[in-house]
Amino acid sequence: MSTKSSSPRYLELDALRGFAVMGILLMNIVGFSMPEMAYVSPAIYGGTDMPDILVWALSFIFVDGKMRGLFTIMFGASLMLIIERAQQNGENPARVHFSRMAWLAIFGLAHFFFLWAGDILFLYAAVGCIAYFLSGLTAEDLFRRALLIFSIGFIGFSVMFGSLLYQQYQASLPGASAAAIENLAQVLADFGSRPGVIAADIALHQSGFAAIFLDKVQNDLFGPIILLAYNLAETLPLMMIGMALYKNGFFTGQWSAADYRRWGVRLTAIGMVILIAIAWGLIHRDFDMLLMLNASYAWTWPSQLLMTIGYAALLIGLIRKCIASLWISRVAAVGQAAFTNYLGTSLLMTFLFYGWGLGLYGSVGRAELYLFVAGAWALMLLWSKPWLNQFRYGPLEWLWRSLARAKLQPMRLL
Structure with missing residues (x-):
């Protein structure tokens, strides 16, 4: 069973959220430092x-x-936790949630x-409003x-x-x-693959x-509205899966170590094999632009879903195994202040x-970018725990909570 603080808090949830907010920078670093389409293909930008x-x-x-x-x-698991705690405290869960x-949408x-x-954040806020109306369903439903x-989303994007x-x-x-040749050229231009578009983005x-x-x-x-429309069919089901995994005890450490290991290894391995095959094919085809778009926005959906759940299982197993270690407590502190760490990043x-x-946009190689990631991770791990040893919340967590409840929340630990 989970270790709880007087809040109470689940260490599994905090530490897993810490791994997630640190890991998402591994994905986002290309978007921070290079034209958007460099994320899709290194042949467009990045080398x-x-x-x-x-x-x-x-x-x-x-x-x-x-x-992501x-x-x-x-986020789905946290949504269920907030609703549960509101009910336990005699509050109106709908009022607390919405x-x-x-305020999350405004942020x-x-x-x-x-x-x-x-x-x-806007995407999560909008989808979170929809997910609330599904919170009464069983984990199976x-x-x-x-x-x-x-x-449905996977089929639609594949088509x-x-x-x-x-x-x-x-x-x-x-x-x-x-006309056919011109239409194809326009499609490629719309996705920002022309040198002029890239140069303008860098400037x-x-x-x-x-x-x-x-x-x-x-x-x-x-x-933000376009992003919501584009990502709804992926984000809502992932959020619902998080809600289901909270309800069935997965996120609160109630499964056996063997179950976490078995599901983690199986799901991660299946997804990994699929993606290795896709990556090899893309490299073999010299990063053909339209193949890259299909791979990035459609073909990888199933493997990403499998690996997301697989990673969660493996990480919870690791967290439970190392639950008393100092480094896990630091990762959990990063997760407890995930909102501040995400926006601070x-x-x-x-x-x-x-x-x-400093204006480094477009001037750092793809491989070198991960030195910046390591530096950001070090900052997250260094500041979060000492802060939370003194205060109840991260700075932006406190602000969000105070705004949402229309009342300044107690900040210092007693």
Whole structure:
């Protein structure tokens, strides 16, 4: 059973959230430092030398989508925990939940427009509002409905991006019409693969704060809404799976060590084998742009889902095994202050890479980026536990809680 503090808190949840918020930077670092499409393909930006390809492949197989998935299922588990505690305290769980989501949406919009366009807080707030109405379902029903929604999304995206491959095929035929060739060129341009688009993106992010902010207002005003529409079919089922895993005791350490190990190894291994095959095929095809788009946005859905749950199982097994260790307590502190660490990372990375800070955007190789990740991890691990030894919440956790409850919350530990 979980170790609880007087709050009470589950160490498994805090530590797993800590691993998730640290791991998500492994995925986001490319988005902070390079044009968006570098995340999809190293051939567009980031380099195709052996170290860069190796780093891309390792990220594609072991990180991309899985850390966001882990963060998302943790959000679903936390959602259930908040509802449960509100009920235990005699509070209105709907009022507590929707107040939290409203303020989270505001934080997310501020994050998007003032710091980084890769925000997921607004997405989580909106999807969290939907997920609340499913919180009364059993774990089994949550799983079944989540898999149905996930399957519909996977099929839809596979068809949508697969149609681009058909356009490519039509344009490659002997005697292809000028219209077919032009349409394909426009598709590639729309995804930012042209050198002029890349150069403009680098120039923008190496400029000042005002230019970056105004570009979002003028060209990406509805970006958070578009992101919500695009990610709903993946985010909602992942959140529902997190809710189900909380209900069946998975996230609170109630499974046996053998069960965590068995499910973790099986799911991770299956997903990994699929992704290794896809990565090998993409490298063999010299990172064909439309294949990369299909792989990034459609083909990897099933393997990412398997590995997300597999990672969660393996990490909980590790946490339970090392539950008394000092390093796990530090990771748990990172998770307890995950909101502050997530937004703090955005502030630090945009300062390092954007023009209003050090202006390193577009100038650091893909392999070298992970030195910045290691530095950020060290900061998270160094500050979080000493802070929480003195205070109940991380700084932004305290602010969010105070705003959501319309009352300043006690901060210092007694």
